[in-house]
Amino acid sequence: GEKVWMDLAKNPHMIISGTTGSGKSTAIHSIIANLLNYHKAHLYLMDPKQIEFGAYEPHFQKNISFASSYADCLDSLHSIFHLMENRYAHLRDVPNHQFPPVVVIIDEFSDLILQDQNNQFHTLLCRLAQKSRAAKIHLVLSTQRPSATVINGDIKANFPTRLACRVASSIDSKIVLGKVGAEALAGNGDAILDGSIFQMERLQLAYTQPSDIVKNLA
16 A cells, blocks of 8 residues: 655666556556656657657657667667766766766567667667666666567666566566566556565556656646
């Protein structure tokens, strides 16, 4: 019966997984709503299916950037990587400088990994995750299909925080959480959060619609 809050600064990189109707999309929009309403973050939204982030389109080029094709998403990651390097260079001169947060949210990143013939996207994603925390750059990955080829050892090592909504099988639950349990969730926002602060915490996600979020962005 208590509210659950998670600070991305303390849990900098996160994987969200869940089948259709599980609440996965609601979790993403709740994160976006909090970031835009309270932190004035710059968001990089990537969606190879071009479905999830359409409501935010009028605000692209302001504090929200968007990419959909593999090539555009890879270019965005390169830009974010260069931003990270520039921030580190600035921190060498001004150690306590506070940067505005940048959050990269990739929906169905499995689609991008499957197109990643030369492993460029995967490699850049992991390099960012390894170094970007101190530069105030955070990554959120989302997928309906948590296969071992997509959430592999490198991804697991660099994305320690997991939010599992209902998944299709106990195998999928083990891939996301390292344990069974997510396959038995009720759907509609019933979820398990596991990370550095929360250990297998079961919770109910708050329901958030993109239409409600964009009302506050005018």
